[in-house]
Amino acid sequence: MLKGFKDFLMRGNVVDLAVAVVIGTAFTAIVTAFTTSLIKPLISALGSTETRGLGIQLRAGKEDTYLDFSNVINATINFVIVAAVVYFVLVLPIKKIQDRRKRGEEAGPAEPTDVELLKEIRDLLASQQATTPQPPATDRRGPAI
Numbered sequence: 001m002l003k004g005f006k007d008f009l010m011r012g013n014v015v016d017l018a019v020a021v022v023i024g025t026a027f028t029a030i031v032t033a034f035t036t037s038l039i040k041p042l043i044s045a046l047g048s049t050e051t052r053g054l055g056i057q058l059r060a061g062k063e064d065t066y067l068d069f070s071n072v073i074n075a076t077i078n079f080v081i082v083a084a085v086v087y088f089v090l091v092l093p094i095k096k097i098q099d100r101r102k103r104g105e106e107a108g109p110a111e112p113t114d115v116e117l118l119k120e121i122r123d124l125l126a127s128q129q130a131t132t133p134q135p136p137a138t139d140r141r142g143p144a145i
Contacts, residue, residue, distance in 0.1 A: 035078045043070040
């Protein structure tokens with residue numbers, strides 16, 4: 001069971017996913033700060049000066065009955081920015097890489113197998129030995145006494 005868990009963790013996809021989550025979280029914080037600090041005040045400026053921004057107070061004197069439209073618009077802009085960055089930085093480049101790989105996988109000439117290569121080498125060596133003159137055989141035991 002532990003070996004299977006180790007294999008799962010050692011896959012490249014798990015590490016890539018963990019990095020993506022961490023970077024995505026950090027990027028979302030940046031986009032949220034941007035929209036909360038810059039976009040929301042601009043949207044709230046569209047509301048009247050007597051309210052807290054772009055929204056409606058349902059019951060006077062009761063703070064929790066305020067419908068804040070600027071928060072909804074802010075969250076929508078936040079989502080669109082994050083989705084656009086994920087698409088253009090991650091999805092689109094990976095899709096292009098996958099398309100290139102698919103084009104490269106078209107059937108080409110088949111590679112020879114190891115056995116076929118060894119047979120070719122054997123045949124070449126045999127043909128070379130047949131064309132070169134062989135030196136006379138010598139006795140390796142040394143001179144006779």
